[in-house]
Amino acid sequence: MPEDRPILPPARLHSEVDLARAALATPLLTRAVRLARWAGPDTRVGVGGELVDEQLSVAAEVLGLGGAKGHGGGEAEDDGYGDGPAYASEAWRIAVDTGLVEVEEPEDDGDAGTVSSGDNLALVTGGGPQDVLGLWLDALDVVLADAIAPVLEDIAGIDDILGEDGTIDFERLDWDPEAESEFLDGVLGNLYLLTVSEGRAGEEPVPLPVLAASMVVPDDMGEPTDDVLEQVSEAMMRLDDQFRLLEPIGLVEYRPVDEALMAEEGEEPVPPVDDEDVSRYGMVKLTPLGLYGVRARMLEAGVDAPAVGDLADKAADALLDGLARFPELSARAETEQWLARRAPVEAARELLTAAKGADAGAPLRRLYCQQALTLVGPYAEPAVRAVLDDPELGGLARVWLAESGAADVPAPPEPMIFWLAIDTIAAQLDAAEEPEELQDLVEGLVGRHSGFFEAAWRVDHPATATVLEAMGRLHRDKKAAKDARKAAFKARSRRGS
Template sequence: MSAERPSLPPVRLHTDAELARDALAAPLLARAVRLARWAGPQTRVGAGGELVDAQLPAAAEHLGLAEDEDGAAYASEAWRLAVDAGLVDVEDPEHDGEDGAAGEDAEGTVTAGENLALITTGSPQDVLGIWLDGLDAVHADATAPAFDDFADLIGDDGSVDFDALDWDPEAEAEFLDGVLGNLYALTLSDAGPGEGPVPLPALAASVVVPDDMDEPTDDVLEQVSEAMMRLDDQFRLLEPIGIVEYRPVDETLLTEEGEEAVPPADDEDVTRYGMVKLTPLGLYGIRERMLAAGVDAPAVGDLADKGADVLLDGIAYYPEGAARAEVELWLGRRGARDGAQAAAAELLGAARGADRGAPLRRLHCQQALALAGPEAEPAVRAVLDDPELGGLARVWLVERGASDVPAPAESMIFWLAVDTIAAQLDAEGDMGELQELVEGLSGQHSGFFDEAWRVDHPATAEVLEAMGRLHRDRKTAKAARKSAFKARSRTGS
């Protein structure tokens, strides 16, 4: 089986219990829960389920926001989330017109929703499911059109003129999802900010500036500026649901004409143009949305209950820290069930093979066995005579100070050298380290290239060609290329 590269690095998520606590602490959901518990038969709602204007002051007061000039707006927002997340159920007004329609001033009734009890009695997964419903609702609000006067959109026949909105809901959702996906990838990337925030201009540029554009044009910079302001509004809406920590754009930077902030010059304080980072809850929420959309978004722990073959293929292109964490989880679960010796034997069995992914599997098997502990020794000694595994078994034993390790045959030494370089080439790691490995292996044996072309390994010719490219000594590099030619001639390829 050949490993496939995941489209995103694996994420290390907090436990469900920790994430559920974060979800309940999110300001918007916390307010929605408080309003759902406050609501009762006396609560007055409109035909669309919204709190009527006369009810908003009491709702704001219950939330402790009576003195806040935006208290009523916050209460209205929290109520909408309570409805969308199933914390309250709203019955439509009774039909009282001749045509069966509800009257203009008709009001609905409110009862506790099924999900309200789950907030306190449900499992962490139940709470996260409610929170995800809330995230979907807030995401929809963040991509909804903004307008100054809704009355201007109503036609003579009473219908809404959607063309006048100049709004493409799919395009708006795709834009925001693209931004959140880039923020997710940046957070997990070794070259990204890690747990630190990302400047809003850089995030906007990531979805606007073409990858092959070295220097943005004035037109592209204007598009970046427009995207920044869209994102500024959207992140202000998303922050209360708990997925991001956001420092908004400094309002003093806004121009009077277009109300847009110009992307900063190199010598300006970039933090004034907005800074955003995903929270642990945000990493979970965005990953769930990507999984629902069919995106390959692995998480550490996904492979803990899989077979050793799936584990070794799955971690093939994981970053070192994530691969180690995944193996530790796998060993902990498999060792507790079958014992460390059985787990080691399963890893060694999965490392065999002549397919293209086999060298990298053997490399990760060796790294996994390093975490297995001394209990794995009987399984390792059992493969000392195996032509594919005998070399790594000897390395494992020697590293643990074993004094009775049999010397390998010269053919095994050369085979292990080719296999090791093939694995490193497939992993596409640090080229400087690979260059040192190539020069070290070839330097250990004065006639390395006189013998290496005879090695019966599927990657022999490819490895020798790579050694010819990487070796800094011209004479040795030429010998490597000549050896590669002999290897191809021997196999007829």
């Protein structure tokens, strides 16, 4: 596979309209919008813009949480992870940080600040999908910052990290925000890769131990040591807390670690050694909105994270070159989107024109061109017949016509047969086909044409020598492999002279 291809497969995103609708339906953003609409001239805030204590319980009532404990987006129920005022405080901070409300902080500690509607509140009903998604991404940033923050209540000897004025002295706190952020970004990156991988399509949740191990266990480690297993357990509990926070913003669907396991095994769960009851150790998957959100963060960080549809408005040459980055199913989906925006006959002409060339990427462009023309269907036939005499496209045209069941397909001249054979193998080498499939292709071509190598080394194609060398490696018959290597030497000598 060419070295310049990105590691990440393309994401298949939902439409922006559907994503924006999902964003507005997330529990946390819904609560923030509700509080922003509730807030008015009588709402009072403290020095940091937070609601004053006496108004938190009122805000919780507005959200339908009251004083009961609850978690996530469902009805308030006692799960031990917070109470109504705490959720109201969280939603209020989202409202402030996303510009749904504007706060004017008090000048003195004893006073209260005032609140007014923020400019962004109008975007909830009057903005477009991109406006809404921008709000959601801002809210996601706030929640991600919370997810990496230390839980001060869990810190033993908290008095040791308090300054003389009673505030937290972060220099004394063993907390590296950059390292914490890198860890969570790495986890989300791994989850993203699992989601977009061909054949998975994010349909199945990922066991939390698998995700934790992906961040802890070295790739070259065989059996994990007890120390590594302990680190995996610690990472699992860390992620359990973080995913609980990230679920209400709609980033993930999460089944938490079964608390009974902690009672059974001790303070931290031991990673399972088999698949039995693996769901009890936590299961997580990115939502469609989460896939969009993680990709947006990757793009902002400069990561090449392609998506199906990126090439739909590009020229045909950009499409054919770009498809080299896509797995089979995604390449087909990308091509379908590109074709949907063009008239079939014109699309066929553009594809054939873009397929020409003697550069290194040309054989693969011709391969994708042929596949795209299959999706165009019978409408492509006039454009295909127009290139029958073209030395670079004539062989492709004949193959396409024959496979389409067309009548009156002219027989190719012998030089075109061998040129097409070299071009086809060059494309398959670039497409990184499975070795066995390539071996079958090579042996099939050699078997159909007697004296194949004697004719092939004379083919005027830029990849002739490279292809013949590859055939020498791939052919399972020793004599044929030796003939291929001799032909490759002749081809290099011919081009050199």
